Amino acid sequence: MAAITLEAITKSFGALKVVDDMSLDISEGEFVVFVGPSGCGKSTTLRMLAGLEQPTTGRICIGGRDVTSLPPGRRDIAMVFQSYALYPHMTVKENMSFALRLQNLPKGDIERRVAEAARILHIEPLLDRKPKALSGGQRQRVAMGRAIVRAPSVFLFDEPLSNLDAQLRNHMRVEIALLQKRLRGTMVYVTHDQVEAMTLADRIVVFHKGRIQQVGSPELIFEHPANLFVAKFIGSPTMNILPCHYDGQFYLGGQALDLPVPDRLRPALEAARGRDLLLGIRPQALRVVRADEHGPGLRVTVDLCEYLGTETVVSGRLGAAPQVQVTAVLPARAGLGG
Amino acid sequence: MKQILDRLSPYFLAGPAVLVIGVACLYPTLMAVRLSFYKWSLGDPWSSAQWLGLSAFRQALTDPAVLHSLIVTVVFAAIVVSAEMVIGTALALLMERQVAGISLFRTIFIMPMMVAPIVVGMIWRYVFDTQFGPANALLTALGLPAQSWLANPSLAFLAVVVSDIWQWTPFVIIMVLAGLQNLDQSALEAAQIDGATPRQVILRVKLPMLMPVLVITALMRLIDAFRVLEVIFALTFGGPGSATEVLPLHIYKTAFVGQQLGYASAISVLLLVVVFALSLATLALSNPLKDPRQ
Ligand SMILES: Nc1ncnc2c1ncn2[C@@H]1O[C@H](COP(=O)(O)OP(=O)(O)OP(=O)(O)O)[C@@H](O)[C@H]1O
Ligand SMILES: [Mg+2]
Numbered sequence: 097m098a099a100i101t102l103e104a105i106t107k108s109f110g111a112l113k114v115v116d117d118m119s120l121d122i123s124e125g126e127f128v129v130f131v132g133p134s135g136c137g138k139s140t141t142l143r144m145l146a147g148l149e150q151p152t153t154g155r156i157c158i159g160g161r162d163v164t165s166l167p168p169g170r171r172d173i174a175m176v177f178q179s180y181a182l183y184p185h186m187t188v189k190e191n192m193s194f195a196l197r198l199q200n201l202p203k204g205d206i207e208r209r210v211a212e213a214a215r216i217l218h219i220e221p222l223l224d225r226k227p228k229a230l231s232g233g234q235r236q237r238v239a240m241g242r243a244i245v246r247a248p249s250v251f252l253f254d255e256p257l258s259n260l261d262a263q264l265r266n267h268m269r270v271e272i273a274l275l276q277k278r279l280r281g282t283m284v285y286v287t288h289d290q291v292e293a294m295t296l297a298d299r300i301v302v303f304h305k306g307r308i309q310q311v312g313s314p315e316l317i318f319e320h321p322a323n324l325f326v327a328k329f330i331g332s333p334t335m336n337i338l339p340c341h342y343d344g345q346f347y348l349g350g351q352a353l354d355l356p357v358p359d360r361l362r363p364a365l366e367a368a369r370g371r372d373l374l375l376g377i378r379p380q381a382l383r384v385v386r387a388d389e390h391g392p393g394l395r396v397t398v399d400l401c402e403y404l405g406t407e408t409v410v411s412g413r414l415g416a417a418p419q420v421q422v423t424a425v426l427p428a429r430a431g432l433g434g
Numbered sequence: 435m436k437q438i439l440d441r442l443s444p445y446f447l448a449g450p451a452v453l454v455i456g457v458a459c460l461y462p463t464l465m466a467v468r469l470s471f472y473k474w475s476l477g478d479p480w481s482s483a484q485w486l487g488l489s490a491f492r493q494a495l496t497d498p499a500v501l502h503s504l505i506v507t508v509v510f511a512a513i514v515v516s517a518e519m520v521i522g523t524a525l526a527l528l529m530e531r532q533v534a535g536i537s538l539f540r541t542i543f544i545m546p547m548m549v550a551p552i553v554v555g556m557i558w559r560y561v562f563d564t565q566f567g568p569a570n571a572l573l574t575a576l577g578l579p580a581q582s583w584l585a586n587p588s589l590a591f592l593a594v595v596v597s598d599i600w601q602w603t604p605f606v607i608i609m610v611l612a613g614l615q616n617l618d619q620s621a622l623e624a625a626q627i628d629g630a631t632p633r634q635v636i637l638r639v640k641l642p643m644l645m646p647v648l649v650i651t652a653l654m655r656l657i658d659a660f661r662v663l664e665v666i667f668a669l670t671f672g673g674p675g676s677a678t679e680v681l682p683l684h685i686y687k688t689a690f691v692g693q694q695l696g697y698a699s700a701i702s703v704l705l706l707v708v709v710f711a712l713s714l715a716t717l718a719l720s721n722p723l724k725d726p727r728q
Contacts, residue, residue, distance in 0.1 A: 148623050169629030181620035185642040194638075195628035242624075 099124045100145065100250060100282060105154035107140055107306075114140050116306040118154070122284065122299075127276050129293045130286045132303030133329070138286045141303075142252050145284060146175050159249055174243035175252040178259060180235045182227040182242075188214075189223040192241045213244040216275070233264045240272075244279070253285040257292065265289075272296065290332055294318070302326050327376050333409060333423045336382075338375040342368060346375060351416045354392045379409070382424035396422050403428065463706070470700035475693045483696075490700035500701055502676060503684035504708075510591075510680055511659035514598045519652050521599065522606025523644075527636060529607065530614050540611075547604040555668025558597040559584070562669075587677035590670050594678045597665055602658070606651055613647030614640075653716045660709050681705050 100122040107115040115137045122128050130138040143149040145156060147168035156164045163171045174195075182191050189210055196206045214220045217237045227235055236256065243251055256272075257265045269292055276283055276296075287293055293300050294314045302309040302317065302325075309329075310322035321327035328334050338353070340346045342365045346353040355375075357365065365373075385393055395415030402409040407425050414420040470490055474483035494500050529540055546554070562569050562583035570580040583589045617640065625639040641648075663682040666672065672679030672687070679687075685705070689698035 146623075146627060148626065168623075168627040169631075173627065175624070175627050177620045177624065179618065179620050181618060181624040183621055183625070183639055183643070184618070185645065194625070194630075198629050198634065242628075246628075 099157075099159065100284070101155075101157040102141075102145075103155040103157070105141070105144060105151045105156065107137070107144060107149065108152045114306050115144070115151075118306075118308055120301065120308065120311065122282060125280050125282055127283045127285065127296055127298045128301060129297035129299075130284065130301050130303055131288070131290070131293045131329070132309075134288070136303040137306040138303050139254055142175075142254055142284060142286050145250070146173055146252055147171050171250075172248050173250040173252055174246050174248040175254070176239045176243050176256045178255040180227075180239040180259075182235055182238055184227055187224050187226055188219065188230070188238050188241075191227065191238055192245050194242070195246050209245045209247075210241075213241045216244065216278075217241050217271075232259055233268070236260060236268060240275070244275075247279075249282060251279075251281050251283045253283065253287075255286055255288065258288065265292075269295065290330065300330075302329060304329070321376075324374060331378055333379050333411075333425065336377045336379060336422050338377070338414070338420055338422075340373055340375050341370060342373060343370060348414070348417055348420075353394065353416070355394065356392050379423045379425040382422075382426075384410075384424070384426055394422065396424075466699045466702055469696055470703050472696045473694075474696050476690075476695055486696065490697050491704070493697065494701050494704055499676070499684065500681075500704075503679050503681045506591075506676070506679060507660060507662075507681040510595065510598075510662070510678075511656060513595055514602070515652060515655045515659055517595075517599050518603045518606050518655055519648065522603045522651075523610050523641075523648065525603070526607045526610035526614060527640075530611065540607075543607060544604045546601045547608075549601070551601070551664035552668050554597060554601050555665040558593060558600075558665070559669050562589075562593045584670055585674050587674055590674055590678050594666050594669060597669060598659070598662065601665065602655060606655065609647060609651040610644065613644050617643050649716065653713060656712060656716070657709055660705065660712070 100120075102118055102120040105115055105118045106113065118141065130141065132138050140149060144151050145158075147163065147166060151164065154164075155162060158171055158173070183194065186194065192210050192213060193206045196209065210223070211220075214223055217240060219234065219237050219241060222230060222234060222238070227238065230238065236259075239256070253272075257268050260268060272285075273296055285292075285296060297314055299311060300314055300317050301311050304325050310317055310326045312320075317326060317330055321330060324337070328337065338346075338348060340348045340353060342357075345357060346355050382394075387395070396412040397415060397418070398410055398412040400411045402411075405428060407428050409423060409425055411421065411423045414422055471485065471487060472483040473486050473490075474480070525543065529536060529543070549557070561567050564570060564580065564582045564585070567583070569583060573580055581589055583593055621643065622635060622639060625635045630638065661682055662680055663686065666678055666680055666683055667686070670678045672683045676684075681701070682705070685698050685701050688694050688701065692698075
């Protein structure tokens with residue numbers, strides 16, 4: 097277990113600045129998830145933590161030790177790659193024990209640790225097979241096993257589940273969560289998958305264009321996004337964004353929007369009176385009412401209904417401003433009056 | 435119906451190629467095998483060819499000249515293939531790094547392979563020329579006595595070995611470089627994270643992962659080394675005496691100097707058997723085409 101500190105890290109490939117002035121503190125035993133769109137520098141940051149990539153400027157500390165110029169093998173970290181990166185010429189057992197054998201640990205010790213990890217991951221029957229003879233899910237477990245046996249202070253994961261099918265991914269996600277409880281190691285986990293991010297993370301770090309947009313607990317990121325990017329990136333389907341202004345109530349293009357004004361937003365809105373605003377409404381916060389029913393609401397022309405079994409996603413355009421897209425997630429059986 | 439078509443389609447697709455290869459390779463080979471049962475000289479009508487049966491093979495197997503050539507060939511092949519594999523792999527590992535000017539280096543290193551073998555022989559004959567050759571110039575400059583390279587059996591053999599290494603190490607470099615490019619980079623990174631030093635990464639991960647490529651390359655070189663002819667033809671013509679007379683050259687001399695085409699064919703068939711056995715042995719040890727799951 098170790099705390100990690102990134103101090104003003106910048107990384108450029110030639111003229112391309114991929115990570116820009118990034119600072120981040122991760123505490124001991126914390127599970128931190130990096131999310132962000134493709135190409136935003138998540139893997140590059142993780143690889144700098146691992147020592148596979150050298151930061152252009154800045155400092156990295158792990159467990160209070162400056163590791164910026166240490167090679168990967170001396171940082172006391174383990175990494176699980178998206179492609180698993182198993183050694184094809186070694187059996188599962190040899191894959192898992194490679195690091196320990198390099199350290200010249202006693203044979204009995206190695207056997208014990210490999211057996212223990214194999215038991216935790218349910219791969220005991222596979223120990224004498226080569227990676228070629230394993231399924232994707234089994235390879236994934238071996239890759240995890242290779243990390244576990246070393247008992248490192250930091251675990252790094254780069255999209256470890258993205259090559260698995262949906263069912264297996266859910267299963268492994270739960271196992272990783274349980275594993276973290278058991279190992280109590282510091283974990284840094286890169287993913288595209290919001291569900292993985294929300295369920296696994298103690299804290300989420302949202303990346304965009306090589307910069308950190310927001311750091312916080314899943315609840316904080318979801319309920320109080322720091323900026324428009326985070327608001328639109330987290331949550332599925334994407335949050336509805338209505339351009340409007342406030343003058344006692346919401347107006348869109350001179351027309352009053354018939355929407356309630358939440359009390360907790362009132363002070364901020366008063367201060368922003370008359371200015372251009374963006375109003376964000378989660379699709380899950382909308383529901384359908386009949387046009388003649390009494391109460392506030394947005395008039396929407398429906399373009400598409402997607403039935404997903406547990407819910408129905410309705411997308412359409414705002415009656416008052418047809419250029420504005422609106423999406424709503426409704427209970428599956430919520431009829432649209434037809 | 436569809437199943438039958440699915441099952442047959444590989445034969446349709448591969449058929450024409452197999453046919454062409456069959457005609458182009460198999461026919462001359464079969465003709466050589468047939469010729470080895472007869473006594474016949476170039477220019478005589480085929481009707482005058484005399485049936486000898488297996489006697490040419492019996493003769494070849496006990497012929498001291500053939501045995502000597504075979505030993506020369508085996509020693510030659512063993513030395514050059516080992517040297518080329520070691521030097522070529524080492525150079526490829528060095529050239530893999532992205533250093534400024536490396537691509538120029540790669541081009542220069544690969545040039546020898548593009549030179550026609552006869553020309554390679556001529557080049558090295560000049561290099562080892564007793565009077566004008568750079569080899570002796572170098573010895574003299576170092577204060578060492580000049581040598582009559584190609585007149586001394588051991589030195590002539592050395593010259594033949596050096597010229598082959600010069601010409602064919604680039605082939606090993608190219609194959610290994612291609613193999614290195616195909617390696618799973620993340621496995622090498624995983625080894626670094628597991629704490630392997632650069633040397634350990636090479637010895638315990640990179641080379642084992644390269645093994646299929648190395649085996650195939652060595653096999654191709656071995657087969658080629660057993661068929662070496664042109665360079666030695668131009669460089670020493672098998673001499674002095676028969677110090678560098680490899681089997682293909684011996685076959686050539688038997689056929690076209692000695693005018694014993696049938697006997698030469700019989701030796702060729704024996705050479706074919708040796709090369710074939712070598713290939714099978716190597717593939718049995720490690721066949722990269724075979725599914726490792728089985
Ligand atoms: N070795 C490299 N040389 C040049 N550019 C690179 C290199 N590695 C990454 N990049 C660039 O850096 C940017 C960030 O890459 P990175 O792999 O960190 O993205 P990512 O956030 O992990 O994306 P993804 O979610 O698709 O994996 C990309 O634009 C990529 O093209
Ligand atoms: Mg990535």
